[in-house]
Amino acid sequence: MTYSKNIFIPVTNLCRNDCAYCGFKKRIEDGEGYLMSPREVKSILDQKGDAKEALFTFGERIEETEAGTTLLAELGYSKMTEYLIDLCKMAIERGLLPHSNMGVIEYDDLRSIKPYNASMGLMLETTAKIKAHERSPGKDPRLRIEMIENAGKLRIPFTTGLLIGIGERRSDRIESLKEIARIHEEYGHIQEVIIQPFHPKKGTEMASSPVPAFEEIRDVVTMARKILPEEIAIQVPPNLTSFEKLIECGVTDLGGISCVTMDYINPEAPWPVLEELKEKIAPHILKERLAIYPKFIRKGWMGEYVRDLTLRYADELEDDQRGKGTD
Numbered sequence: 001m002t003y004s005k006n007i008f009i010p011v012t013n014l015c016r017n018d019c020a021y022c023g024f025k026k027r028i029e030d031g032e033g034y035l036m037s038p039r040e041v042k043s044i045l046d047q048k049g050d051a052k053e054a055l056f057t058f059g060e061r062i063e064e065t066e067a068g069t070t071l072l073a074e075l076g077y078s079k080m081t082e083y084l085i086d087l088c089k090m091a092i093e094r095g096l097l098p099h100s101n102m103g104v105i106e107y108d109d110l111r112s113i114k115p116y117n118a119s120m121g122l123m124l125e126t127t128a129k130i131k132a133h134e135r136s137p138g139k140d141p142r143l144r145i146e147m148i149e150n151a152g153k154l155r156i157p158f159t160t161g162l163l164i165g166i167g168e169r170r171s172d173r174i175e176s177l178k179e180i181a182r183i184h185e186e187y188g189h190i191q192e193v194i195i196q197p198f199h200p201k202k203g204t205e206m207a208s209s210p211v212p213a214f215e216e217i218r219d220v221v222t223m224a225r226k227i228l229p230e231e232i233a234i235q236v237p238p239n240l241t242s243f244e245k246l247i248e249c250g251v252t253d254l255g256g257i258s259c260v261t262m263d264y265i266n267p268e269a270p271w272p273v274l275e276e277l278k279e280k281i282a283p284h285i286l287k288e289r290l291a292i293y294p295k296f297i298r299k300g301w302m303g304e305y306v307r308d309l310t311l312r313y314a315d316e317l318e319d320d321q322r323g324k325g326t327d
């Protein structure tokens with residue numbers, strides 16, 4: 001069972017979309033929306049401890065909102081990708097491998113940030129047209145599929161996944177998994193697929209929708225293991241699932257775990273302590289990995305500015321894990 005030691009940087013909670021389940025997105029008008037300044041980001045990066053990954057998360061395309069454009073301009077940028085590049089440079093200088101999830105962005109934007117990232121992510125969520133996405137143009141499955149394909153064309157090691165319990169049917173889950181398998185067959189860049197259960201958030205439209213039953217998550221994981229090629233890891237978040245009971249169905253990864261920052265998307269769900277994780281999965285072994293999987297390190301698919309750091313960390317992990325076998 002693998003995991004990545006990360007720190008979570010929620011760069012902005014402004015967003016052009018409005019997903020009915022999301023408690024992360026906030027509005028300037030309500031006094032809760034923000035765009036972090038470089039100084040704020042720096043202060044999080046400086047608390048990194050032994051983390052090796054910086055997870056940059058965003059609401060989508062804030063340039064398309066008036067408040068977003070204004071706040072970016074105040075920092076001296078006209079595009080979020082330009083700002084992200086500077087944040088990635090800060091992370092790399094401090095020994096962190098960037099993994100960015102900006103939501104749906106254009107091919108040229110993706111290309112511009114690739115050199116500064118070890119890997120990137122975008123949840124497909126579902127191929128179905130659902131009510132929870134009716135105010136979210138960026139959740140059109142065609143756009144998401146296109147972006148995941150673009151990442152493949154650019155040889156970006158990629159994380160995607162399904163969000164379970166947002167109004168999709170079982171047949172939609174199967175179709176979504178088959179779609180990811182199809183894309184991977186063409187480009188070979190998917191390193192992991194997250195099976196993420198919906199968790200209700202106070203004050204959102206889906207605040208009283210039920211969480212998916214454990215049996216449903218187990219069913220999706222089991223189908224994922226059958227539909228996806230063996231080389232793709234299946235990830236479940238350890239703070240939202242009984243991951244130890246899913247090992248037999250094919251879960252091999254717990255994603256990013258932070259000792260410093262909380263899960264800003266699911267703030268009500270604290271990260272488990274590593275020692276507890278180890279006990280829970282025994283006799284299986286918990287093993288640290290990087291934001292980019294070994295296969296893609298061998299292929300040299302990381303961005304050029306994270307190459308040296310990636311190789312150094314890969315060596316270090318290999319040395320640590322030889323003999324010891326754990327940690």
Ligand SMILES: O=c1nc2n(C[C@H](O)[C@H](O)[C@H](O)CO)c3cc(O)ccc3cc-2c(=O)[nH]1
Nearest residue numbers: 055099101120121122123159255256263291
């Ligand atoms: O690419 C993504 N990575 C997500 N990750 C990152 C993921 O866990 C790891 O950082 C990747 O596995 C890196 O390879 C999360 C990490 C958290 O700590 C909390 C939530 C997420 C959610 C996502 C996500 O939606 N997309």
Ligand SMILES: C[C@H]1O[C@@H](n2cnc3c(N)ncnc32)[C@H](O)[C@@H]1O
Nearest residue numbers: 021022123163197198199200201265
């Ligand atoms: C970072 C990822 O978190 C997921 N996400 C957004 N809102 C929720 C929620 N209420 N419960 C679980 N996951 C959520 C989205 O799929 C996003 O891509």
Ligand code: SF4
Nearest residue numbers: 015017019022025059
């Ligand atoms: S889930 Fe992502 S895209 Fe949807 S509203 Fe929240 S921040 Fe925006």
